[in-house]
Amino acid sequence: QVQLVESGGGLVQAGGSLRLSCAASGGTFIYYDMGWFRQAPGKEREFVAGIRRSSGTTSYADSVKGRFTVSRDNAKNTVYLQMNSLKPEDTAVYYCAASWGVTRRPPQEWEYVYWGQGTQVTVSS
DSSP: OOEEEEEOOEEEETTOOEEEEEEEESSOGGGOEEEEEEEOTTSOOEEEEEEOSSSOOEEEOTTTTTTEEEEEETTTTEEEEEEOSOOGGGOEEEEEEEESOOOSSSOOGGGEEEEOOOEEEEEEO
């Protein structure tokens, strides 16, 4: 059983930056593809970014390409989401998730087996 704990959310003005962290415990971190999802009020949860366990290959939703960067530190069992040039529409609860292996493009929620509790990101205009 893997436990995921997100941190780093908060309130930021439009154009600002935040870095989210997700610390994993209770499992072998390098076995998992990791992903970030978000859910805004009244909307469905959506894929934001993902990173492969072995190659470190990354993927992004079109809405965040060029602004967000996902990375992982396998020695620290942590995955990060660097968010730059934030917009009010990025306001959401951000979740990290772990998958045994992602196959779909874009990655789908059902491919992830472990989820964190989420961290709120609010971008003011």
